[in-house]
Amino acid sequence: MLDIQTTDAAIPATDPATIRREDYRPPDWFIPEIELDFQLGLERTVVRSKLDVRRSKSAKYDAPLILNGDDLLPVNVLVDGKKWNEWKLEEGNLTLPLTGAAHIVEIEVELDPSTNTQLMGLYGSNGMLCTQCEAEGFRRITFFADRPDVLSRYKVRMEGDKQAFPILLCNGDKVEEGEAEGGRHWAQWNDPWPKPSYLFALVAGDLVANSDSFTTRSGKEVELNIWVRDGDLPRTGHAMQALKDSMRWDEEVYGREYDLGLFNIVAVSDFNMGAMENKGLNVFNSRYILADPEVATDADFDGIEGVVAHEYFHNWSGNRVTCRDWFQLSLKEGFTVFRDQSFSADMSSAALKRIEDVRILRAAQFPEDAGPLAHPIRPESYQEISNFYTATVYNKGAEIIRMMHSMMGAENFRKGTDLYFDRHDGEAATCEDFVVSMEDGGGIDLTQFRVWYRTPGTPRVSAKLSHNPQTGTATLELKQSIAAGGAKPGPSEMVIPLRTALLNPETGEHDGEQLLILDKAEQSFTFEGQNDHPVLSINRGFSAPIILENSRTAEELAFLSSHDDDPFARFEAMQQLMTGYLTAQITGTPADRDIILQAIGAVLADENIDRAFLAEIILLPTEAFLGDQMVEVDPQAIHDAREKLRGKIGVQFERKFRRLYKQCVPGEFSLSAEARADRKLRNVTLGYIAASQVEDAAEIAYDQYCDANNMTAMQGALGVLSHLDAEERGHAFESFYTRFKDNALVLDKWFTMQAMSQRSDTIKRVDALSRHPDFTLANPNRVRALYGAFAGNQVRFHDPSGRGYAMIADMVIALDPQNPQTAARFIPQLGRWRRYERGRSELMRLALEKIAATSNLSKDVAEQVSKSLA
Ligand code: PHE
Numbered sequence: 099m100l101d102i103q104t105t106d107a108a109i110p111a112t113d114p115a116t117i118r119r120e121d122y123r124p125p126d127w128f129i130p131e132i133e134l135d136f137q138l139g140l141e142r143t144v145v146r147s148k149l150d151v152r153r154s155k156s157a158k159y160d161a162p163l164i165l166n167g168d169d170l171l172p173v174n175v176l177v178d179g180k181k182w183n184e185w186k187l188e189e190g191n192l193t194l195p196l197t198g199a200a201h202i203v204e205i206e207v208e209l210d211p212s213t214n215t216q217l218m219g220l221y222g223s224n225g226m227l228c229t230q231c232e233a234e235g236f237r238r239i240t241f242f243a244d245r246p247d248v249l250s251r252y253k254v255r256m257e258g259d260k261q262a263f264p265i266l267l268c269n270g271d272k273v274e275e276g277e278a279e280g281g282r283h284w285a286q287w288n289d290p291w292p293k294p295s296y297l298f299a300l301v302a303g304d305l306v307a308n309s310d311s312f313t314t315r316s317g318k319e320v321e322l323n324i325w326v327r328d329g330d331l332p333r334t335g336h337a338m339q340a341l342k343d344s345m346r347w348d349e350e351v352y353g354r355e356y357d358l359g360l361f362n363i364v365a366v367s368d369f370n371m372g373a374m375e376n377k378g379l380n381v382f383n384s385r386y387i388l389a390d391p392e393v394a395t396d397a398d399f400d401g402i403e404g405v406v407a408h409e410y411f412h413n414w415s416g417n418r419v420t421c422r423d424w425f426q427l428s429l430k431e432g433f434t435v436f437r438d439q440s441f442s443a444d445m446s447s448a449a450l451k452r453i454e455d456v457r458i459l460r461a462a463q464f465p466e467d468a469g470p471l472a473h474p475i476r477p478e479s480y481q482e483i484s485n486f487y488t489a490t491v492y493n494k495g496a497e498i499i500r501m502m503h504s505m506m507g508a509e510n511f512r513k514g515t516d517l518y519f520d521r522h523d524g525e526a527a528t529c530e531d532f533v534v535s536m537e538d539g540g541g542i543d544l545t546q547f548r549v550w551y552r553t554p555g556t557p558r559v560s561a562k563l564s565h566n567p568q569t570g571t572a573t574l575e576l577k578q579s580i581a582a583g584g585a586k587p588g589p590s591e592m593v594i595p596l597r598t599a600l601l602n603p604e605t606g607e608h609d610g611e612q613l614l615i616l617d618k619a620e621q622s623f624t625f626e627g628q629n630d631h632p633v634l635s636i637n638r639g640f641s642a643p644i645i646l647e648n649s650r651t652a653e654e655l656a657f658l659s660s661h662d663d664d665p666f667a668r669f670e671a672m673q674q675l676m677t678g679y680l681t682a683q684i685t686g687t688p689a690d691r692d693i694i695l696q697a698i699g700a701v702l703a704d705e706n707i708d709r710a711f712l713a714e715i716i717l718l719p720t721e722a723f724l725g726d727q728m729v730e731v732d733p734q735a736i737h738d739a740r741e742k743l744r745g746k747i748g749v750q751f752e753r754k755f756r757r758l759y760k761q762c763v764p765g766e767f768s769l770s771a772e773a774r775a776d777r778k779l780r781n782v783t784l785g786y787i788a789a790s791q792v793e794d795a796a797e798i799a800y801d802q803y804c805d806a807n808n809m810t811a812m813q814g815a816l817g818v819l820s821h822l823d824a825e826e827r828g829h830a831f832e833s834f835y836t837r838f839k840d841n842a843l844v845l846d847k848w849f850t851m852q853a854m855s856q857r858s859d860t861i862k863r864v865d866a867l868s869r870h871p872d873f874t875l876a877n878p879n880r881v882r883a884l885y886g887a888f889a890g891n892q893v894r895f896h897d898p899s900g901r902g903y904a905m906i907a908d909m910v911i912a913l914d915p916q917n918p919q920t921a922a923r924f925i926p927q928l929g930r931w932r933r934y935e936r937g938r939s940e941l942m943r944l945a946l947e948k949i950a951a952t953s954n955l956s957k958d959v960a961e962q963v964s965k966s967l968a
Pocket residue numbers: 230232233371372373374375408409431487
């Protein structure tokens with residue numbers, strides 16, 4: 099997802115490479131049936147396709163058949179059984195000037211999967227062959243109408259060496275298999291469900307399965323397999339449980355049943371994204387499958403549960419009903435993220451899950467909305483679609499669906515989704531189709547709500563509560579404005595559902611929450627029967643993805659942080675309190691610190707508080723979040739102010755933290771909520787004990803590292819040690835390396851924790867690690883582990899020398915020719931250059947210019963860089 103060049107080289111709006119939503123035209127040709135034959139080899143794979151092509155009734159009589167291709171040459175083309183030479187190759191695409199209404203087209207191509215470093219199309223990974231087709235990878239396998247509104251029934255024969263590829267997998271059901279000459283074997287797979295080419299997948303390799311089964315509510319038995327490499331089998335249990343839980347949940351909550359007799363998952367170590375929902379054959383980045391307590395943190399376990407569910411849920415929201423074109427991506431992604439978030443909330447703590455969802459939204463999506471790459475959840479144009487797999491399309495998209503859910507209520511929401519699945523089953527639909535189904539099925543008017551689909555930027559809402567003691571009324575005045583990309587906000591009329599309660603200022607009680615719908619630029623709401631000036635609790639549960647411009651006093655926020663009965667609002671009040679103080683400190687404005695200490699003291703003294711929630715609420719806002727609140731970001735000033743407050747909190751409550759730390763001593767490992775809460779609180783208190791700069795901090799952390807029987811504790815200890823100068827730091831990192839060097843996923847953590855260190859030698863260390871024998875640009879997880887973590891390390895990436903920026907720019911330039919998708923993902927960090935103080939801003943821009951000046955940049959990187967410099 100990213101890219102470059104010089105400022106004046108910004109691609110003009112008329113650039114032919116820009117694809118626009120308004121230019122959508124239905125296909126001229128449909129391909130209802132396709133047969134594929136793969137002769138598999140790591141260095142040479144021959145693909146023969148047989149397409150049943152039908153001219154659309156609405157197409158011109160002479161519209162040629164145009165089949166997309168990327169880096170392909172046709173070895174052989176037959177039309178209706180006869181050799182045909184009238185094809186042309188234009189920009190990689192195969193044009194066939196056919197004259198009839200229906201033809202059989204046969205094409206043969208040859209691929210070399212071993213040279214496919216982009217990891218799109220057919221590629222080799224650890225001796226295995228696998229595919230990735232979304233969004234436009236199928237055209238790297240064979241010539242085809244590679245667009246999501248062309249749905250075909252697939253019949254696939256795959257043949258390969260039996261020893262190299264004992265397991266042959268594809269979509270649908272395996273209908274036949276057999277031996278072939280020369281130590282080869284084959285399998286025939288048919289998928290009864292018509293699908294777009296982006297959902298095609300094939301895997302061939304030496305794999306073993308964790309096998310299980312699931313009986314659907316109508317009594318059909320489904321065979322489940324999670325395929326991994328031999329030694330990884332013991333780490334597949336959590337993913338299998340998550341799969342079965344997801345299948346049950348989708349039946350219960352959405353009435354959706356699985357529709358094949360077989361569901362396969364394959365774990366792959368070289369993968370650009372998290373996972374992929376190919377029909378009946380999900381392909382996963384191994385980090386979202388493999389876990390046991392020794393190698394995976396509690397967060398890793400949660401990630402697995404969420405991603406397994408996400409891909410499974412796509413079987414309905416994405417596969418049975420797919421997208422008409424890529425502008426509709428949020429139709430499947432926003433909805434499916436909402437579904438996986440709801441599932442995870444139901445599986446554990448809804449409150450903590452919501453805090454986590456909002457944390458991600460604020461860390462990844464708000465900055466996108468505020469920067470040069472801002473786009474609506476349904477974009478209007480793109481150059482490279484891979485760049486639009488964004489937090490906006492996914493996570494903000496999920497927030498838009500969540501708002502519909504809040505406004506409609508669960509029951510009507512379900513009526514809407516039932517109608518949507520019913521109406522559009524087997525079709526390629528649009529976001530508009532979804533909204534219309536929700537209106538028709540759920541009985542709601544979403545006319546004005548649709549604005550969310552086309553408006554980039556995060557709405558800002560100001561809320562002012564006044565009180566009239568004479569009449570006993572409280573009046574809430576709301577105003578909204580919006581801007582994207584850092585422009586000045588102007589008035590807006592979005593539909594913003596705000597869950598609101600007015601709390602009694604003494605007791606914190608209230609007589610019920612209300613859902614206020616703000617849908618005008620300015621609006622006021624009156625509340626009767628308010629004898630005392632109430633305290634405003636608003637946007638509870640983060641009911642709308644907005645920025646609340648706070649007019650509440652520090653006292654009110656402190657009150658909410660110990661009294662609000664909505665856990666998100668309680669957490670949020672503390673965050674706002676801390677944020678207000680820190681932003682004041684950073685800009686040199688006086689602010690009261692004692693009130694924060696009192697508020698923290700109050701939650702620490704709260705006997706009834708949930709320990710996991712306690713661990714969340716005492717965390718300071720991140721440096722990145724604080725930066726997002728500033729007019730001009732100075733990462734060093736932010737870091738200093740935040741560390742100072744952290745140290746003060748550590749000193750103030752040292753005894754309490756030490757006591758909690760001891761109370762959270764882990765017993766036998768368990769994934770129970772209590773055990774997880776203890777692990778979390780233990781790590782958070784360890785962080786504060788270290789922040790107070792006591793002499794024994796390194797020793798405590800080192801002991802935790804040595805005694806740990808799980809990765810959460812180990813990582814917590816290493817995280818603390820990573821910032822220290824103590825010799826324990828070196829020992830722990832060495833021991834960790836020796837113990838885990840053969841486990842790629844754990845070794846990723848070793849790279850990450852060093853890249854996240856706040857020590858002043860971190861840049862040097864990252865540079866050295868980039869030459870470590872275990873580092874490689876060929877594996878996206880490893881690249882993200884080192885450089886992704888470093889680019890998120892605010893104080894070190896933003897070193898005033900600009901060396902951090904240069905390092906990322908050089909890496910992007912080196913990676914782009916191999917893997918443009920992953921390279922492009924690093925541009926947004928530099929793309930925020932306008933937000934920083936002058937010195938850094940200029941250096942960030944220069945780093946972008948350097949990338950821009952590189953020849954032969956990919957479309958991915960070029961688009962992101964030119965937009966960032968424009
Ligand atoms: N569609 C995948 C998902 O969200 C993400 C993905 C996109 C994977 C593109 C690979 C390539 O589940």
